[in-house]
Amino acid sequence: MSLPNAAHTTVTELAAGLATKRFSALELTDGLLAKIAAAQPVLNAFVSVDPDGARAAAKAADAARAKGEGGSLTGIPIAHKDLFMTEGLRTTCSSKMLEHFVAPYDAHVVTALKQAGTVLLGKTAMDEFAMGSSTETSFFGVVRNPWQPDFVPGGSSGGAAVAVAAGLVPAATGSDTGGSIRQPSSFCGVTGIKPTYGICSRHGMIAFASSLDQAGPIARSAEDCALLLTAMAGHDARDATSLPHPKEDYRRELVKPAAAKPLAGVRVGLPEIFFGDGVDALVVAAVEAALAELRALGAVTVPVALPNIGYSVPIYYVLAPAEASSNLSRLDGVRYGHRAARYTDLLDMYKKSRAEGFGDEVKRRVLVGTYVLSHGYYDAYYLKAQKVRRLIADDYQAAFALCDVILGPTVPTTAPRLGTQSQDPIKMYLNDIFTIGANMAGLPAMSVPCGFAPNGLPIGLQLQGPYFSEARLLNIAHRFQQVTDWHRRAPKEVGHA
Numbered sequence: 001m002s003l004p005n006a007a008h009t010t011v012t013e014l015a016a017g018l019a020t021k022r023f024s025a026l027e028l029t030d031g032l033l034a035k036i037a038a039a040q041p042v043l044n045a046f047v048s049v050d051p052d053g054a055r056a057a058a059k060a061a062d063a064a065r066a067k068g069e070g071g072s073l074t075g076i077p078i079a080h081k082d083l084f085m086t087e088g089l090r091t092t093c094s095s096k097m098l099e100h101f102v103a104p105y106d107a108h109v110v111t112a113l114k115q116a117g118t119v120l121l122g123k124t125a126m127d128e129f130a131m132g133s134s135t136e137t138s139f140f141g142v143v144r145n146p147w148q149p150d151f152v153p154g155g156s157s158g159g160a161a162v163a164v165a166a167g168l169v170p171a172a173t174g175s176d177t178g179g180s181i182r183q184p185s186s187f188c189g190v191t192g193i194k195p196t197y198g199i200c201s202r203h204g205m206i207a208f209a210s211s212l213d214q215a216g217p218i219a220r221s222a223e224d225c226a227l228l229l230t231a232m233a234g235h236d237a238r239d240a241t242s243l244p245h246p247k248e249d250y251r252r253e254l255v256k257p258a259a260a261k262p263l264a265g266v267r268v269g270l271p272e273i274f275f276g277d278g279v280d281a282l283v284v285a286a287v288e289a290a291l292a293e294l295r296a297l298g299a300v301t302v303p304v305a306l307p308n309i310g311y312s313v314p315i316y317y318v319l320a321p322a323e324a325s326s327n328l329s330r331l332d333g334v335r336y337g338h339r340a341a342r343y344t345d346l347l348d349m350y351k352k353s354r355a356e357g358f359g360d361e362v363k364r365r366v367l368v369g370t371y372v373l374s375h376g377y378y379d380a381y382y383l384k385a386q387k388v389r390r391l392i393a394d395d396y397q398a399a400f401a402l403c404d405v406i407l408g409p410t411v412p413t414t415a416p417r418l419g420t421q422s423q424d425p426i427k428m429y430l431n432d433i434f435t436i437g438a439n440m441a442g443l444p445a446m447s448v449p450c451g452f453a454p455n456g457l458p459i460g461l462q463l464q465g466p467y468f469s470e471a472r473l474l475n476i477a478h479r480f481q482q483v484t485d486w487h488r489r490a491p492k493e494v495g496h497a
C-alpha cells in the first residue's frame with residue numbers, strides 16, 4: 001500500500017488510487033482516522049468521530065469496488081457538518097441543547113452521499129446552530145485555523161473547512177445561511193460552493209433561517225466540489241422548498257479539453273463596493289492578481305452596480321433572527337434536547353431548559369427575532385427587511401443582464417485572531433457584507449483560494465452567478481485552478497501521532 005499525503009490529495013486523485021488498487025478504502029479510512037485523532041487536541045475540528053461506522057462503510061465500499069460496482073465517490077471518506085441529521089449518530093449543532101441528541105434518520109444530503117458510496121468519518125464542529133463567523137461559539141470549544149492556530153477558521157462551517165484544509169478529510173459538507181460555506185473556505189484556503197437555494201434538500205438539515213439556509217460541499221478543488229454537489233443535489237418532496245430541477249452533472253464543463261482560452265467570452269462583473277473602503281489592500285491585491293489570470297484565460301471584465309448590497313447585513317440581522325426564533329422554539333425541553341434538572345412548573349421548565357441549553361449568541365438572536373416579529377414592530381422591521389431583500393435580488397438580476405458572473409473578495413479581510421471578534425458582535429456581523437447578498441437572492445456563490453497574506457493566512461475570491469449557474473461557476477474556478485496552485489498548498493501538519 002502507498003497511502004498518499006492526504007493533505008494535498010483531492011477526491012479525484014483518491015478515487016483514482018482506489019480504482020487502481022494502490023490503496024483500499026479501509027486503509028485510507030484508517031489513515032485518516034489516525035490523523036483526526038492526532039490533530040483533534042490542537043484543531044478541535046470534530047464534535048464526533050465514528051471509527052466503527054466508518055470502517056464498516058469502507059469495507060462495504062472495498063467490496064463494491066472489488067465486484068466492479070460503485071462510482072467515483074465509492075470509498076471516499078467525508079465528514080458532515082454537525083447540523084445534518086445522521087441516523088444513530090449524535091447530531092449536536094455544537095450546542096449544549098443537543099449535546100446528547102442522536103438523530104433518528106438521515107438528512108437528504110447524508111442519504112445521497114451515502115448512496116454515492118462515501119465513507120462518513122465524523123461530524124464537524126460549527127458555531128452553535130450555525131450562528132457565527134468564527135466557530136468560537138461551539139459548546140465543544142473553539143476550533144483553530146490550521147494555517148495559524150491562534151487565528152479563527154471562520155464559520156459557521158469552521159470544523160468542515162479545517163478538516164479539509166488540514167488533510168483530515170478530502171471533502172466535507174457545510175451549510176450557508178449568510179456565508180458559512182464561503183467564509184470559512186476563504187479563511188482556510190479551501191474551495192466551497194453554496195448552490196442556488198432549493199438545489200440541495202434541507203430535509204434533515206437542522207434549520208437556522210429556512211429561507212436562506214442551503215447545503216453545499218467544501219473540498220480542495222472546484223472539480224471535487226462539482227463531484228460532491230452532483231451527488232448532493234436533486235429534488236426531494238420532503239422539503240417544500242426543494243426545486244424540481246433536473247439532476248445535473250456539475251463536472252460537464254470541467255471535463256472538456258482545455259482550450260488556449262477556456263474562458264473566452266466570459267463576462268466578469270466587478271461591483272465597485274467589493275473593492276472599496278474597508279477591504280484590506282492585500283485582499284484586493286490578491287483578487288486583482290486572480291483577475292489578471294482570468295483575463296489571460298479569455299475572460300473580460302465589466303463594471304456592475306449592486307446599489308443596495310450595503311443594506312444586506314442589517315436586513316440579514318432582522319430576517320435570519322426572525323426565522324431562527326421561530327425554528328428554535330421547538331427546542332423547549334419537552335420533545336428533544338436539554339431539559340433542566342429542576343423546575344417548578346411547565347413554564348419554568350421551558351425557561352430553565354432554554355436558558356441552560358443555549359449559548360449567548362443564540363439567545364441574542366432569539367431575542368432579536370422575537371422582537372422584530374412582535375406586534376407593533378413587524379411592519380417597521382420584518383416587512384421592511386423583506387422589501388429590501390427584493391431590491392437586492394433585483395439588483396443582481398440587473399447586474400446579470402451585463403455579466404455572466406460577479407467577482408470580488410469572499411471576505412474583506414483574512415482570518416482574525418481568536419477572541420478578537422467574539423467580544424464585538426457588530427464587527428463580526430459586518431464581515432459578512434460580501435457573502436449575504438447571494439443568500440438574500442438565493443443565488444449560487446463560491447469561494448476559491450487566490451493567495452496568502454504575509455502572516456501566512458489564506459485569501460479567497462468569490463464568484464456569484466445567476467440561478468442554476470453552478471456548472472459555470474465551477475468551471476471558471478476549475479480553469480483558474482488549472483493555472484494556479486493556491487488550492488494545492490497545505491498547512492504544516494499539527495499533532496503528529
Ligand code: GLN
Pocket residue numbers: 130131132133155156175176177178179180181208320432
Ligand atoms: N455569519 C453569519 C451569521 O452569523 C452567517 C452564518 C451562516 O451562514 N450560517 O449568521
